[in-house]
Amino acid sequence: MDKNVQEERFMGMIKFTPPLYKQRYQFIKDLVGKYKPKKVADLGCADCTLLWMLKFCSCIEVLAGLDICENVMKEKMHRLSPLPGDYLQPAERSLTVTLHHGSVAHKDPCMLGFDLVTCIELIEHLEESELEKFPEVVFGFMAPTMVVISTPNSEFNPLLPGVTLFRHPDHKFEWNQAEFQSWALNIARCYDYSVEFTGVGPPPTGMEDVGFCTQIGVFVRKYSQTSETAHFEKPTKAAYKTVFKAVYPSLKDEKYLQNAVVSEVIFTAQVIKRSLLDHLKSEHEEYNDGPVEIKSKFQHSKNCVSEDLEKLAVGKSLEPFVNGNAVYVPLTKIFSFPKVNQLCGTFEKLCKLITGKVTLSSDGSGVMVNTEHE
């Protein structure tokens, strides 16, 4: 088998599995997994595939895309919208996805304060004038914590079948390793970043000097900077046009949190009510035959004991009980359910969120669940 692979290589039939573009995206995903950035921007996001992959990364709270071609972005941008499932069980994290139409040669304050900016196969598409402005915009102005730049390695081209001049007709240049690295090191020096070089698409054995098929520079800012100062220092007019914006439902948003808590409280109360009634029923079926008797017991408790019980409940309020046509379920009991507990954190928060949304007992210590139609 090794022999076959060797043969293929000699014939210049280099094939990457998974395909190289997927490996580039995976590289970014791994980086995100490692450094857990909150704000990520993809410059030259094209059809938003990388952004779409990144939206599943739970550390990211802000995703932004920028491209010079509005139509390409628009073509598939709707896959960046929240899915029905995102509304059904809103996530803990918040996420906003924005797409901007504009050029990397222009500064726009919407790109400030990012943790990671990716430029995947972008620079080789830039005209000379744009490439000149690029370092100042990305490293000087945006100044994110980390920048990843990938570009073709021209030394690898002879190994690729059918590549004569450039790998893509729109490429303005393709650099060899030395060219890319000197450009990158120069930028790093100017803007106080460190840079490390790596790549995807390893060269065949014996030809290691060629380098990776795609060369990648990972830049890390050496000075620290709070996003506030960044905003403050760099008041610039907007240069980009927003073409898409999606705000994902999140439990950080009071509205969604309240909905989730109210739903969970009512559902939990129902579960408790059911088990209580089932319990009472089975208890009574041991002695009597039929539901008539249970009813009379309910009646009894309503007429005579309910007030006492309610007083009792204020004191103890630990266990649910039947009160006329309703079941009293103590909030403390509901709060002890893991899902409710997790959502609210504190008992006070629980009380605050359900006020006015759930029918409570007169003293507010428990949920009243109707037993009619049972």
Next chain:
Amino acid sequence: QERLFPTVLGFAGSETLPSQPSGHLQPQQPCLLPLLSSGELAGRGRQRGPLSVPKPEEFQISAGFQEMSLGDRGGRRRDFHDLGVNTRQAIEHVRESKTGSSGIMIRLSTNYFRLTSRPQWALYQYHVDYNPQMEARRLRSALLFQHEELIGRTHAFDGTVLFLPKKLGNKVTEVFSRTRNGEDVKITITLTNELPPTSPTCLQFYNIIFRRLLKIMNLQQIGRNYYNPSDPISIPNHRLMVWPGFTTSILQYEKSIMLCTDVSHKVLRSETVLDFMYNLYNQVEEQRFRDVCTKELIGLIVLTKYNNKTYRVDDIDWDANPKCTFIKADGSEISYIDYYKMQYNQEITDLNQPVLVSQPRRRRGSIMPGPAVLIPELCYLTGLTEKMRNDFNMMKDLSVHTRLTPEQRQREVGRLIDYIQKDDSVQRELRDWGLSFDSNLLSFTGRVVQAEKIHQAGRVFDYNPHFADWSKETRGAPLINARPLDNWLLIYTRRNYDVANALLQNLFKVTPSMGIKMNKAIMIEVDDRTEAYLRVLQQNVTSDTNIVFCLLSSSRKDKYDAIKKYLCTDCPIPSQCVIARTLSKPQSIMAIATKIALQMNCKMGGELWSIEIPLKQLMVVGIDCYHDTVSGKRSIAGFVASLNQGMTRWFSRCVLQDRGQELVDGLKACLQTALRDWFKWNKYLPSRVMVYRDGVGDGQLKTLVNYEVPQLLDCLKSVGKDYNPRLSVIVVKKRVNTRFFAQSGGRPQNPPPGTVVDVEVTRPEWYDFFIVSQAVKSGSVAPTHYNVVYDSSGLKPDHVQRLTYKLCHMYYNWSGVIRVPAPCQYAHKLAFLVGQSIHREPNLSLSDRLYYL
């Protein structure tokens, strides 16, 4: 006869099929619910305008468009609108006019909006060629739009086919573009088609544009409709979420192209399939869990967490779990856990859960894709389970939100159109294409036909036409044919002894005035177990037994099923099952006893009331289907046929059709026996047969017209040489998005029962009409759509409409007018009973009675 033409033309040829005794013309369809094969879709090319000769250039429209990636989901869509079934053309006497005449005029509006285009509007279709060839679609696009000054900003382009709202100067335009490499490319843009606004491609185009608009408005597509996720209605008691939304479709209606839009509600559940399984696991015994779970979940639609796709659960693989592996498209093997982690960052936490299996509905090209495997933890449930549907409280909670009054409905529909008018980007898109929507609901004039008179044993009753109900008027009046209760059984459990007695006493009170002679029932106490019931039946039912009455203690289905199965097949005796709780309220027991007495009378072959049926020698047939989604893929068709002039007696049979079998053979046999029975009763054969066919799904009309109708004709022919009855086949559809609003007193209201609409919102290529026959107490009334797909009766449309409305009065389980003609409802009842409980063809000795009520 071979198909000599390519698919597109061959399809056109089929327009005249209904009058040919075909069957051999096209390959037999293997099942009742054939999914459209891809060939049929190509046929969508030419369809429109049944009254005009199709323009030849339209034949060429394009396979290209079908593949256009303009569509939001791409790929081929099923034709849910039954386009291209041009049945009216073949029915000579309605070619000129299909409208009725009787009744009082009524001003109506409806949930339709006219689509208007500027004068002389056309859609121009171009073919675009590149020299040298360019492969990448993006590049082709980029090169073409270097000439935006020529082409304009508004366009739809899939890489090959270009649509423009304007005509370029020349038929063939050549332009040159330069790639960034400096390579010159010659682009040839050739006009291939000039599509008039009503052409099918244009209709498809409008729908695509409209879906774009809905997306611009941030609505979420689920299945066929669009929903607004930002303001959901939450029903936490049942963990339900309801999303308001819209169904929309743009079609050619009678006079113009219109957008029909109705409010739709999507029921979603904020729990995953795995949550649901755990909940269920806590409720049932362990050994029953898998069975119950399978039963609850199969047939449900689930929504995946990680992408916006819906799947139908066809099976649960209990032996598999998320650790299992599968082979990816690139040939590598990966476990579900790793796959979902890698692809969507979705963690699967429960490693012991089973997996769900969904069979693909559609083939992709010529390849039938393999089943989809889904992880319960990553799927949300949607819609309601059977159990939820039967939960009265839940349905009540739900209907508060989903049942809209005419006024609310009209307001909601108006909001969509308002939004379209106000949103700038939506307006720009429309303006660029030269299209716009009317801002007002379509309004027109309908007719309200007169109420019928109810005849009952020599007496004639009028009813309040607004309530469409005569239970009060006819209470206590003698019946046309009252069957005696000489010898009957009343079976009850010990706990319900009092209830049984109360029932008996009340029956004694109510039956005499109806003319029912009743002896005291043979009272039998029984243990509350299925076997005990069956033993009692075996020991006590004789051939003289009129009817068996079972007072059940609970709504446990297995007991009911066992009783019904035994008494419908092995020992054919009518039976009446009532849950004791129904009779538990003393204040209502008499009213319920009255209803029970009427129902029992029908089951024993009695007749209640009648109405005037002017047509003589007419046999009316009703057909409806029940699809068993749980056990196997069996479908059951109920078939009923009238036996007498008054439409008070009905013959019935049913067809059980396994997967791969044809329904139509069974229907032929049914019709043959029905004719034989009719002959026995009347000593002659009917000169007219009128078939009301319910249970035809969206997109199945063509199959019905091409296969079922010819078979029915064949069957009539085979009866005898000189026998040549007139046949009408009317497709009945209850689930339509059309709603009518009567504008009276300044507020939109439900139109009164008897409202007939046969203009504007009907389809030009069909002989169709709507009737609102029933009255509703809350919400908006839904009209029923009738489509006469075959008619050699020569009857005027007015007569067909009137007869149809009359038949809605003849359903004996309801002293009022119902939504569909009685034979359809009878057929539905029969199919449902057989499909749900009996699973076998009932004994034919019951076939002349309404035992299935």
